[in-house]
Amino acid sequence: MATENHRAVVSFSIFVLIAVIMPILRHGSCVEADKHKHLGLKHKGTVKTIKSGDGDVIDCVDIYKQPAFDNPLIKDLQMEPSSYPNGMNKMEDFPPELIQDWRKNGECPEGTIPILRIRTHRRSPPVHLHGRQLNHSFAGPVVLHQYATVSERGSTYRGAYGSISVWEPWTEASDFSLSQIWVVQDHDPPNLNTVEAGWIRDSYRTTGCYDLGRCGGFVQTNRRFLIGGRIEPISVYNGQTNEIIISIFKDSNNGNWWLSLQGFAIGYWPGSIVPGLANGANAVHWGGEITGSRPDHHTTTQMGSGHFSFEGFGKSGLVKNIGVVDSSNIQRDAVITNQLASNPKCYDLNYQGNMGTNFGSHFYYGGPGYSAQCP
Template sequence: MIFSSPIIFPFVSFLLLVFLLSPVAALESGHHNAANQTFRPREETRKLERARAYLRKINKPASKTIQSPDGDVIKCVPSHLQPAFDHPLLKGQKPLEPPERPKHNDSIDLSTEIIQAWMNTSESCPEGTIPIRETTEQDVLRASSVRRFGRKIRRRDTTSSDHEHAVAFASGDQYYGAKASINVWAPRVIDQYEFSLSQVWVISGSFGNDLNTIEAGWQVSPELYGDNYPRFFTYWTSDAYQTTGCYNLLCSGFVQTNNKIAIGAAISPRSSYNNKQFDIGIMIWKDPKHGHWWLEFGSGLLIGYWPSYLFSHLRDHANMIQFGGEIVNSRSGFHTSTQMGSGHFAEEGFGKASYFRNMQIVDWDNSLLPLSNLRLLADHPNCYDIRAGRNNVWGNYIYYGGPGRNQRCP
């Protein structure tokens, strides 16, 4: 998959443009002095100050720093200093021991090996630390505001005009987790403020202000990361994306227990059209003993957990599970060309369309079960669509995605 970089307007260039167009610049254009070089509009200066204050809070002291080949800086932060423990309900705590994994059925899992770019170095984070992708000043300043950095735009329901989905979902029962293998691609995202993701949702509450969600998968988000790489991510909210929760470790909440995987780091290798395909395994489930929601990546690699007391409805159980893709369409007058999945429609099948396979739910008895009441939803099927199936090797599966703007999706 060839992916194009979005046009990102650098902060410095923006300041220069504002300066050149300002009355002060007109008056002082003939003078070259230090005051000209440090001039900043008041609003931008305040945003910069807020960004730096946020960075001092979120970038924790590290015992080791690793430079990734893709440009990321990975900090090995002592586990007890991670952002989770800034939360008032978590202060002074230590990460919990691993829970009992859900009991498997007879499904076959054929996961291919997926690594992260930073792991291609000879460096690793020592025991007792967790790898955290360093958040930069540029990362924060790309956001519409410092307050909104690391947060999703509020999703009122599955048919909101700017967020578009192609998902398979199960509802109407009590769910205690979900599992799937997710095909990894690098879809083209054409606008800095759009994204394309493929994930598992664990949902409870209504789609009003009380929505609770736990989410994990991969995403391409130029605004959040400054590039078009697919990255492993997590998300949570307990109030419909209003004030609680965030991506990855960009606020307090999720407790990471693993020193091998960096949430927010790029995934490698990636699938390509009519060529070799790569998956990531994702499983989210509720620990029957303590009630916290745990996350597993790949084949048995525990990443950490969302403490149950972050939530209201999810303290008990989920009432909906979703699998599939989501994009943001910021175009007006015509549809975005941001791709979902591989950028190809479901009908093209294996090696061309993106898929989820081995889709299962976790029941009250901490057992993995196949989906029995799976339904499909495509908000704009001429732009992004979805098809489902089942066989003895993949269990429940879906193909989904599309190119966005095309002849049928103008």
């Protein structure tokens, strides 16, 4: 088991759940490439290829030939947001850009975006950026989903943001552990729409829409960031805490939902693929999630840092400076209306609110999974 688990990765992730238009699309809500046909092959529209130090192969693809444009609902390209929420921080307010190993060996040219080649096996170090969308499946059966999240609902939301500490939790084969932001419209559950972003660690056993090479829902516009590329650095227990700063917000002029990382606009979910969010979301969530596939006892897959919330700063998972974009397109601190620890003996959370520090509204979360208290 140890051999399989050492293939796990921490990855940046983008998600989109679009139940409302599943009947419209040939492959459901995610236009997914034929895995067997495209594994390891150069992507359509490749202009340049770069090999990273950890063995990943990255194709610099013509921005107009990225998989998103295979989706019949996506027709036009928007290079930058045409509007921003009032109060959004300026670039100089963000920490330095994340380091990605692949860029040490080259840059993608203007007019292209980096796409990771799909492979069944990778011999790479354990920290990566990643992307995923709906229509995922798992190599083994998923026995449980468990969460440690805080939420705000009761209004109309045009976006959300927060700073999420990045860790390297242990994951069993076929499991994943993630931390993210959910922006959700669930008034009509059969027509659920949600866009989600954060980091994920999995064992390379999960399949489906985990990167731009397989998915056609997210339009990437920034050539600096590789979805599927390694995150550096990660947090160290009782040492330095490192984080990603994520914002999701609606463009007021065209209804596209933009994603930014460390202050850089990365790309967007076109409004055409999330019609349930046309008038905004009705809930926002922040926190952690794991899947488990063990039939005999609780999974040993960890959440956050793998330590419970009471251990606090530098030791537990942390999401800080959490906020929403309200119906007037103004950023404000979150007003938490619900806290969920679905199995607090395995994973818990401790919401701190806004204590007047530079953490803003924040909470700690996480846990080790299987133990005497979590059988």
